[in-house]
Amino acid sequence: MRIAFLGLGHMGLPMAKNLAATGHEVVGFDVSPRAVETAREAGFSVADTGTDAAAAASVVFTMFQTGQQVLDAYGSVDGAPGLLKVANPGALFIDCSTIAVDEARQAHALAEAAGHRALDAPVSGGVVGAENATLAFMVGGSDEDFEAARPLLEAMGRRVVHCGGAGLGQAAKVCNNMILAVSQIAVAEAFVLGERLGLSHQALFDVASNASGQCWALTTNCPVPGPVPTSPANRDYQPGFAGALMNKDLGLAEHAIASTGVEARMGRLAREIYSRYADGPGASQDFSGIINTIRAESV
Structure with missing residues (x-):
């Protein structure tokens, strides 16, 4: 055909x-x-x-x-x-x-x-x-x-x-990517916290990837170089999935949240964080590069 x-x-x-x-x-x-x-x-x-x-x-x-x-x-x-x-x-x-x-x-x-x-x-x-x-x-x-x-x-x-x-294919996509954004931010925050506490990247990965913190954002898209050689962190955060696209998808999630009246504070917060990320160099970097923003904003 x-x-x-x-x-x-x-x-x-x-x-x-x-x-x-x-x-x-x-x-x-x-x-x-x-x-x-x-x-x-x-x-x-x-x-x-x-x-x-x-x-x-x-x-x-x-x-x-x-x-x-x-x-x-x-x-x-x-x-x-x-x-x-x-x-x-x-x-x-x-x-x-x-x-x-x-x-x-x-x-x-x-x-x-x-x-x-x-x-x-x-x-x-x-x-x-x-x-x-x-x-x-x-x-x-x-x-x-x-x-x-x-x-x-x-x-x-x-x-x-x-x-x-x-429309329900799009509904599934917007829900999935909201989960992904929130989990990627959480993984990045955990690695920055681990750095401040003196924990090595590999040690945190070895624990979390085999415990209740296991998720795709960690085991496939790990935001630090080393533990997952194929993750964007090992190639200077070349996308993968760019920050601008994640921000776009979270905008769709925000629209859906508003239209349904769902109380989704984490989804809204993820949209706010990625909106700032996409306003700068993060727009053309992988969305896992959000870890650099978290480091820069940590006192």
């Missing part, structure tokens, strides 16, 4: 390449000339416009930065036909962006009104997961559409979870 993949950035391009490896015809597009050049240098098929990529496609993937970009691409921008108008009738639209739950539900409604099918399928696993086809997909939409998409998602990821109806 013909598959369009729009959004060929650090995540999107390796995802699209893994999808193409299944034998389907995959045509990509990105608004960034640099991303297009990188994709073409990698031998990936790239169209001149997004609608050219989606023309006659049976499946359309989007991997964008904001929900408004998804909605604009689906609909009509500046009078030009949107993706929904050029894809095959009954095409399956799969949005892998991380956007607000209400925006995901709007995208579903637009697709269905145009005679198409839709899933929200945000991902977790970062660039390494995208490159190695080990991403986790959190999927919202109907049972039938989920089953149709499953083989394609499994070509790009190791774990594919159907979370429920429209």
Whole structure:
């Protein structure tokens, strides 16, 4: 089948390449000339416009930065036909962006009104997961559409979870990343506290990674060099998952918290901390680099 993949950035391009490896015809597009050049240098098929990529496609993937970009691409921008108008009738639209739950539900409604099918399928696993086809997909939409998409998602990821109806993939993603942000801050604070108390990084890691403090933020994304050689701390906090993206996701969590009236003080505090981090160099560093901010602000 013909598959369009729009959004060929650090995540999107390796995802699209893994999808193409299944034998389907995959045509990509990105608004960034640099991303297009990188994709073409990698031998990936790239169209001149997004609608050219989606023309006659049976499946359309989007991997964008904001929900408004998804909605604009689906609909009509500046009078030009949107993706929904050029894809095959009954095409399956799969949005892998991380956007607000209400925006995901709007995208579903637009697709269905145009005679198409839709899933929200945000991902977790970062660039390494995208490159190695080990991403986790959190999927919202109907049972039938989920089953149709499953083989394609499994070509790009190791774990594919159907979370429920429209928007609930995004709901799972925003909840997961709020947990991740809070735990990454807690791990960083513990290491700084350990430093002040004279505890070595390795000793703290050896204890906590085998005790009740064990978590992904410690055992995979350890914020200090040494204990986990593959963590961003060993490469000067090159992302992984950048502080700007964590701040964006926590903004979505903050929006969800406000709209539901949930008492989520830790989530709000994590948003405040990462907002400051993303205002500076942390925007382009891995979010585990928050440990440097904690050190700098400790008296």
